[in-house]
Amino acid sequence: MISERVNGALVIRTALPAETEAIADLHLRARSTYYPDGVPQADFDWTEAWRGSIERPDGQVLCAVVQGRIVGIASFRTPDGAPADTVKLFQFHVDPGHWRAGIGTSLHAACAEQWRADRRRAAVLDVHVDNRRAQAFYARQGWVPDPENPPAEGDHHLFLRFSVPPRE
Incomplete structure (x- = not known):
């Protein structure tokens, strides 16, 4: 389990x-903001x-909680056929009512810390x-276009790639 506190x-x-x-409810609310046709x-x-x-058993879902309410979610695991040191961020959502409050940045930092602990060197997402x-x-978090997976x-x-920073 990961635990992080920001301002308590x-x-x-x-x-x-x-x-x-x-x-699932948070997921649908967040996704509805960028699909113009539903x-x-x-x-x-x-x-x-x-x-x-x-x-x-081969994945993890983290949630960001404020005052007992889930306001952010992240789901990741090793994708089929990928190197063992690569993880895929399948879902990453923050409740639209909590955008620009630092929740996404904190949730991303927690993901990166878990990836470091799991000895991952790279993360990918679409x-x-x-x-x-x-x-x-x-x-802003350091993701760049994935040179190994250009859009078709x-x-x-x-398709984006993130180099997991080593422990300091």
Whole structure:
């Protein structure tokens, strides 16, 4: 479990299976901000998908909690076929009502600390081309376009890479 406090108000920890509904709800609220025509798979059972992510033995879901309420989530694991020192950030969302409060930065720092502890050297992710806010956030955190995975014609995602800094 990871625990971090910012001004005594923010706690970052491993998500619990009982929190899947709250996590799925936050996920859909955040995603709806960058899909102009509606969230794809809006009728998909995201609660069950998040339960599966939380229970995966080869992955981890972190949540940022303020006053007992989940306000940020991050899900990562080693993607199929990737080197053991690479992790993929599959989901990273902050509740839109808590944007620009430092929660995303703190949650990202907790992810990077876990990746260091797990001896990861690189992280990868894909971000929707219309999600300019996320792209700017990731750039501020040190993510760059992945030279090994350029976007394909007609793909709606950009592929980014992060070099996990070594322990100081």
